[in-house]
Amino acid sequence: MAQAGPDCRKLSEKERLAWLRLARTENVGPVTFRKLIGRFGSATTALEALPGLSRNGGSKRDPRICSSDAAAIELEAADRLGCQLVCSCEPQYPSALRSADGAPPLLTVKGSMSAFARPFVAIVGSRNASAVGGRIARTLSADIGESGYGIVSGLARGIDAAAHEAALETGTVAVMAGGLDRPYPPQNIALFEKICAGGNSAAVSEMPLGWEARARDFPRRNRIIAGMALGLIVVEAAKKSGSLISARLAGELGRLVFAVPGSPLDPRAKGTNDLIKDGAILTTGAGDVVDALAPLSGNLTSHGGAQMMFEEEKIAVEQQAGPTDRSRTQVAGALGPAPVAIDEIVRHTGLLPAEIYVVLLELDLAGRLARHPGGMVSLLPA
Structure with missing residues (x-):
């Protein structure tokens, strides 16, 4: 089981409201949020300091700060939907993600919190997957899940969906680009509901409820997928595939990158074959992944504690x-x-x-x- 780290603590409802307000405030991204908490010690104190800091930075107006009422409405809506908001200083937050640069300060979670007790492997790939690619993704997902890892992916058509489906019994997490009340794509809503209803699976998003996913939101989603996992596997990816962005993000975060080779005649294999040429670990079965991750599985999760102050x-x-x-x-x-x-x-x-x-x-x-x-x-x- 992943270790939470020495600085983890559960926030009070008042503190959670302040965290949500700060996270939803103008110009406060994940990195800025962490720095504000580090400097001021609490979200409440940071909120009070924001106008002065913004003016010192040259702004001619105060930042638009999320109101207590707006944050309370979001919390109430999450509760009605059966969701929980988990902050990055809390023990339930995914441990490997907490250690990643730019980790979201809070996640909305729908499903079982026990989904985050395992270390994760990410599986991503082509939306227009071949029958062979889908079978490979399902086999890898099931075998890696049986080896003690959760499977994380983005609920997209093709490889993502195949990986989620094969890991429903062992545990999977779907990372969404929009709000959890706006699952996307429509073809996978039934799968989304199965994941949220599973005893050891969940869906997560850093975006507020009601948020419709835009093109710019998917790279942020991909960074969460890469950050949650110890390693990321690419199964079928064309030369300009979004899966290659996920692989790059995983490499930037110090995660292992795996790629399944494919036929040089299939354009869906061009990206994965290029990844192997560039140093990704050639992968033909779950053993390649489990063996490579064995030295890391007890390390990154245990030392990725709530180090909110770098x-x-x-x-x-x-x-x-x-x-x-x-x-x-x-x-x-x-x-x-x-x-x-x-x-x-x-x-x-x-x-x-x-x-x-x-x-x-x-x-x-x-x-x-x-x-x-x-x-x-x-x-x-x-």
């Missing part, structure tokens, strides 16, 4: 006085349209890391900062 947040907390106007000018001057590492800003300005982290937070809340993979940042045009 080193930069700890530094920022130690210096609560905040940056000066001169510091803000220096940091803004060091930024440009090209992404730059924060370490480079430290070297360029000579400022303390604590000052720089807070200035970046202010710029972020003012809508002036873009965050990139690997902790890189850039300045958005005015």
Whole structure:
């Protein structure tokens, strides 16, 4: 069973409401949320500080903060639908995902919370799957599930659906791009309902109820799939498949990437064959996956505890006085349209890391900062 980590705790209803308000507030993405909690210690205190931080970042108006009433309505709607909201500091939150950069601060869950007790393997692939591809996905899913892993995927047609169906008995999680009251695609609503009704399966989403999935939401969904899993398997993927984006995200998060080889004459195998050329683990059966993950399965989940305060947040907390106007000018001057590492800003300005982290937070809340993979940042045009 996955370990929760030493800092996990269950939030009170008042704290959960504050977390939800902060997560639904303008310009507060997952990374910014984590930094706010790290600096201020609680969502309630962070909410109080938002207007001042945004003004310091150059915004001419206060951020649109989610109201207590709006958050309470969302919680009530989730309860009526049979859903729970789980925050990333709580023990029920998926352990591997908690350790991932950019993990959502909260997830809406429908189904069994016991679904998250196992380590996960992700299986993704073509929506236009061949009969052979579907059979391979079902076999891998069933065998890996029998080996003690949960199966996570995105409920899409083809490979995703085959993987979910084969793992209904052992446990599967469907990650949705929209709200859990708007399951997509329509062809898989019956499968969605089976997953939510299963004793050890669930559906999850970071989006609020009522949210219709848009094209831009699917990469965010794919990042959650990759973050939840110790490894990600691609079964049939064309050269420009979204599954290759999932594989790239998994690699960025330090997860193992597996690929099932296919015929060079089948365009659905072009992406998977290229992944193998680029270093993905060639996979012909569940044993390839289970053997490769064996050294990790007790490690990432046990050490992926609720580390809400990474080193930069700890530094920022130690210096609560905040940056000066001169510091803000220096940091803004060091930024440009090209992404730059924060370490480079430290070297360029000579400022303390604590000052720089807070200035970046202010710029972020003012809508002036873009965050990139690997902790890189850039300045958005005015």
